[in-house]
Amino acid sequence: MPANLTPQYLAAEEEYRRARTIEEKIAALRKMWAYLPKHKGTDKLQADIKAKLSRLKKELEEEKKSGKRRTGFYVKKEGAGQVVLVGPPNTGKSSLLKVLTGKEVNIADYPFTTQMPDVGMMPYEDIQIQIVDLPPITKERFVYWQIDIIRGADLLLIVLALDDGDSVFVFDDLIELLKEKNIIPIGEGKGGMELFGPVKKKTIVIANKADLDGADEVLEFLKEEVVKNRYPVYPVSCKIKENLLGLKKLIFNSLGIIRVYTKEPGKPPSLEDPLILKEGSNVKDAAGKIHKDFAKNLKYARVWGSSRFPGQRVEQDYILKDKDIVEFHI
Numbered sequence: 001m002p003a004n005l006t007p008q009y010l011a012a013e014e015e016y017r018r019a020r021t022i023e024e025k026i027a028a029l030r031k032m033w034a035y036l037p038k039h040k041g042t043d044k045l046q047a048d049i050k051a052k053l054s055r056l057k058k059e060l061e062e063e064k065k066s067g068k069r070r071t072g073f074y075v076k077k078e079g080a081g082q083v084v085l086v087g088p089p090n091t092g093k094s095s096l097l098k099v100l101t102g103k104e105v106n107i108a109d110y111p112f113t114t115q116m117p118d119v120g121m122m123p124y125e126d127i128q129i130q131i132v133d134l135p136p137i138t139k140e141r142f143v144y145w146q147i148d149i150i151r152g153a154d155l156l157l158i159v160l161a162l163d164d165g166d167s168v169f170v171f172d173d174l175i176e177l178l179k180e181k182n183i184i185p186i187g188e189g190k191g192g193m194e195l196f197g198p199v200k201k202k203t204i205v206i207a208n209k210a211d212l213d214g215a216d217e218v219l220e221f222l223k224e225e226v227v228k229n230r231y232p233v234y235p236v237s238c239k240i241k242e243n244l245l246g247l248k249k250l251i252f253n254s255l256g257i258i259r260v261y262t263k264e265p266g267k268p269p270s271l272e273d274p275l276i277l278k279e280g281s282n283v284k285d286a287a288g289k290i291h292k293d294f295a296k297n298l299k300y301a302r303v304w305g306s307s308r309f310p311g312q313r314v315e316q317d318y319i320l321k322d323k324d325i326v327e328f329h330i
């Protein structure tokens with residue numbers, strides 16, 4: 001944080017953090033701007049405040065024009081799955097979004113940088129996975145649209161930091177908050193929605209900043225005393241880009257999806273743009289992804305990959321595996 005920030009400025013920043021409506025946010029940002037000492041050391045902060053102000057003003061304009069009152073955010077799913085980053089401030093969520101997806105985001109030592117969802121696409125082998133970074137969430141401070149986005153996501157990454165901050169100590173509070181909101185984080189098994197009941201959400205704990213001195217001890221403490229085998233704990237460093245390939249693989253494996261390539265008889269398979277199916281899907285499900293009638297008229301299929309021999313003839317209920325190639329016969 002730049003030096004020489006006045007108490008008035010810090011108060012305005014606090015006001016901004018608590019602001020809920022666009023108008024409140026704009027008012028607080030204007031105060032921050034007024035109280036911010038303008039010199040080289042605050043260049044980035046000045047730019048951040050200006051960018052936020054203009055974005056919010058535009059939002060307000062749009063709201064007025066459409067006559068609609070926007071109460072939150074919604075992130076349309078894209079790619080093979082939606083993964084949401086959740087955690088207390090300063091644990092490196094924005095940094096993780098950047099290293100996984102390349103998305104340029106605000107990364108800073110002060111906690112109010114991300115006030116709306118930030119979205120990027122993470123390439124994994126031949127598919128893309130959507131990563132959504134949410135504003136910091138703590139038991140004391142969250143907004144409803146954050147809960148809604150978490151509820152709808154395919155995978156939850158709780159991002160903590162192996163530094164001397166308190167993120168590992170607030171982990172249980174965060175889990176409790178989610179449970180209060182009918183979201184049950186689970187370490188193993190299948191996530192999913194029940195019609196009226198709580199939603200089970202597959203969850204991984206990311207232990208970031210593994211590069212720091214003493215990180216090993218904090219990791220040990222986190223695993224032994226805090227998480228206690230309830231969830232997988234995966235250490236990474238965004239700073240020195242450690243374990244990121246492994247994390248990508250873990251994310252893919254945790255999404256519970258498979259890729260299936262299709263081919264026409266007598267032609268080579270199309271190895272681009274695989275069908276994305278839930279783990280456990282069969283040949284009929286795959287056909288249905290292409291067209292409803294296709295599934296109805298399907299007689300049999302041939303499979304390369306998981307089958308006992310290449311091009312083996314299989315029935316509709318044959319369970320497909322990741323990277324199988326299927327040839328449909330109707």
Ligand SMILES: Nc1nc2c(ncn2[C@@H]2O[C@H](COP(=O)(O)OP(=O)(O)O)[C@@H](O)[C@H]2O)c(=O)[nH]1
Nearest residue numbers: 089090091092093094095107108209237238239
């Ligand atoms: N040492 C270290 N610092 C990190 C790492 N990842 C992020 N940081 C720093 O932690 C601070 C907060 O990062 P940011 O991504 O904005 O966290 P967020 O508030 O969770 O989005 C910044 O100063 C980052 O440079 C890491 O792997 N190692």
Ligand SMILES: [Mg+2]
Nearest residue numbers: 093094113114
């Ligand atoms: Mg952030």
